[in-house]
Amino acid sequence: MTSLKKFFEWLAREPGYKSRIRYSDAEYFNISSKDVRIATARRQKSVPTIEQIKHAIQLMPNHTDIEQRNKALIAFSLLTGSHP
Structure with a gap:
């Protein structure tokens, strides 16, 4: 029995x-x-x-600070194994 169901039974x-x-x-x-x-x-x-993923990182632009940040985040995710 779910907690929500128990709650409604109590409330009744x-x-x-x-x-x-x-x-x-x-x-x-x-x-x-x-x-x-x-x-x-x-x-x-x-x-x-x-x-x-490596191919995508190589193709990502890195001219602005934001683009460099995005590229670094993807690379970091790959290195740490935090991708699904």
Whole structure:
């Protein structure tokens, strides 16, 4: 049972909310097993190869400070392994 569902069940019992929220409203937060499988499915992500990243870095302009910063950020991401 999700925390949100438990919260709504509790809220339905509280004075001042009983007339507005029914206990059965918490059933809205039940999800089907199909939806659980969809939400937890592992998906293969397409990521560029190291060669593709190096090629992109070489093609990036570096005339302005901003362009140099952008190029450095991509290179840093490659070196630290922080790309997906």
